[in-house]
Amino acid sequence: MRMIVGICLVLLLTFPVQADQTLVMARSSAKAAHVMDVLRETIPEYGYSVAHVQRCDGGMAEFDYKTDFYRVVFFGRVEEVRSILARHPEMSPYLPLKIVVIAENNETLLAAMDPRALGSMFPGDAQLQLQFSRWYNDIQSMLDEMRQLKK
Amino acid sequence: MKRHLNWLFLLLCMPLLAAPDGKELYEEKCSACHHFHGQGGIGLPLSKEILSQVSDDYIAKTIRHGRPGRIMPSFQKLSLAQVAAIVAYVRSWTGKPGPVFETIRIQGDAKKGDALYQEHCVRCHGKDGSGEGVGTGVTLSRKRSFMVMPAALNNIGFQKSASDAMIRDIILAGRKTSNMPAFRGKLSNQETAHIIAYLRILQPPAPRKGAEEWVGKPAYVMESPYDLETTVENVKQALAGANFRIFPLRYLEQGLTDEFSVNTRQVGIRFCNFKELYHLLNIDPRLGTALPCRINVLEQNGKVLVISANVAQLATLFNNQELSEVGVLMEEIILGVMEEATL
Numbered sequence: 001m002r003m004i005v006g007i008c009l010v011l012l013l014t015f016p017v018q019a020d021q022t023l024v025m026a027r028s029s030a031k032a033a034h035v036m037d038v039l040r041e042t043i044p045e046y047g048y049s050v051a052h053v054q055r056c057d058g059g060m061a062e063f064d065y066k067t068d069f070y071r072v073v074f075f076g077r078v079e080e081v082r083s084i085l086a087r088h089p090e091m092s093p094y095l096p097l098k099i100v101v102i103a104e105n106n107e108t109l110l111a112a113m114d115p116r117a118l119g120s121m122f123p124g125d126a127q128l129q130l131q132f133s134r135w136y137n138d139i140q141s142m143l144d145e146m147r148q149l150k151k
Numbered sequence: 152m153k154r155h156l157n158w159l160f161l162l163l164c165m166p167l168l169a170a171p172d173g174k175e176l177y178e179e180k181c182s183a184c185h186h187f188h189g190q191g192g193i194g195l196p197l198s199k200e201i202l203s204q205v206s207d208d209y210i211a212k213t214i215r216h217g218r219p220g221r222i223m224p225s226f227q228k229l230s231l232a233q234v235a236a237i238v239a240y241v242r243s244w245t246g247k248p249g250p251v252f253e254t255i256r257i258q259g260d261a262k263k264g265d266a267l268y269q270e271h272c273v274r275c276h277g278k279d280g281s282g283e284g285v286g287t288g289v290t291l292s293r294k295r296s297f298m299v300m301p302a303a304l305n306n307i308g309f310q311k312s313a314s315d316a317m318i319r320d321i322i323l324a325g326r327k328t329s330n331m332p333a334f335r336g337k338l339s340n341q342e343t344a345h346i347i348a349y350l351r352i353l354q355p356p357a358p359r360k361g362a363e364e365w366v367g368k369p370a371y372v373m374e375s376p377y378d379l380e381t382t383v384e385n386v387k388q389a390l391a392g393a394n395f396r397i398f399p400l401r402y403l404e405q406g407l408t409d410e411f412s413v414n415t416r417q418v419g420i421r422f423c424n425f426k427e428l429y430h431l432l433n434i435d436p437r438l439g440t441a442l443p444c445r446i447n448v449l450e451q452n453g454k455v456l457v458i459s460a461n462v463a464q465l466a467t468l469f470n471n472q473e474l475s476e477v478g479v480l481m482e483e484i485i486l487g488v489m490e491e492a493t494l
Contacts, residue, residue, distance in 0.1 A: 029187070056428070093458060093460035109437075110183075111439065121369040
């Protein structure tokens with residue numbers, strides 16, 4: 001028994017709580033167009049709908065920005081959006097969720113806001129905190145999948 | 152039985168107790184900014200030259216403390232073993248151990264150091280030591296005034312990570328990657344000590360903060376005295392008056408459900424000033440995570456609410472001081488638009 005307690009203590013001290021970030025990011029060695037295609041297929045596998053994809057690269061070259069590929073992918077679950085906005089309309093700017101896909105030469109950067117970064121602004125809603133963690137886990141997993149994509 | 156249970160428990164815990172994999176951690180936590188082999192991107196290139204000038208202790212402290220306001224986050228929650236594993240992986244690229252520096256403070260006269268700093272360092276590192284030029288590291292996506300931005304010497308993360316001896320060696324040797332000249336033979340040991348003493352009293356500038364009443368809130372929320380349709384038109388007019396281009400309206404649920412089930416009483420008004428947008432993307436390409444600029448108009452429980460993300464708060468998520476300043480400016484503009492629309 002003492003051994004189990006000892007191990008638990010060691011685990012508590014060595015296993016970190018991973019919440020020291022405000023953005024979730026990943027680099028993929030695959031090209032942006034390919035990452036984009038795979039991401040669009042991956043998002044529904046996690047139970048979300050892709051609401052729309054916004055292009056932000058219309059005139060970037062004119063402003064010294066070298067990438068020609070910058071997309072924002074919006075996604076979510078309608079029942080979650082409804083349930084949360086009924087309680088917290090101030091969450092509306094953060095919904096649907098989004099992931100940014102940026103080309104960097106032949107590679108791709110992906111970034112999303114870590115939903116848990118909003119946690120401190122809703123201290124009284126444990127259910128929402130749980131929701132933030134679930135979203136984070138899904139986004140992190142999706143980005144991990146994109147990171148592991150081959151060229 | 153109990154002994155068997157103990158062993159079973161220990162067996163189950165083995166993966167957690169195993170030594171962390173530095174490569175895996177690096178790829179997960181660092182590669183997005185520093186690239187797969189330290190080529191650099193949004194973050195500083197971890198070139199052989201740079202790694203040969205910094206100690207393992209400096210890298211570990213930099214991971215731990217980050218660079219507040221300069222994009223590099225602080226990884227406070229990584230365990231000691233995880234940080235050590237990342238450092239060992241990064242160090243493995245050079246094929247040799249890093250330098251080890253004495254930790255004792257080098258004694259110098261900060262006043263004399265000030266004069267020397269103004270003569271030799273201010274052009275690149277700036278008057279207050281913030282580092283001149285745009286942004287931090289090098290990125291492949293945009294033009295830079297330097298390949299590697301001069302270090303923010305006043306940054307609390309740098310101050311905590313760099314030993315005096317390490318700073319002295321870099322001053323004397325220079326750094327080719329960032330065009331920093333070598334001062335060996337140009338500055339005496341005593342003069343170098345004076346400069347280091349001066350660096351230690353540099354302070355980061357106080358960040359501008361958003362309006363007090365909105366601090367800590369996720370969004371700006373105002374109630375409109377008008378119906379939803381009128382409020383939407385008012386917001387559009389106010390945005391046009393503030394020189395924003397307005398995109399077609401979208402319902403918040405649009406695309407998440409079929410067109411007959413969409414709640415048409417929740418409207419998103421998306422807007423942009425392209426010139427500003429591209430300027431901001433140059434400051435930080437990750438800005439898209441907060442795009443597009445949007446003001447929502449929601450009809451709920453008999454009220455019409457006008458809502459925008461708290462952009463001053465949102466901008467702080469990027470740990471980029473320059474972007475945080477813009478967030479405060481944008482707050483004034485967006486609050487002005489919302490007030491005009493709900494007058």
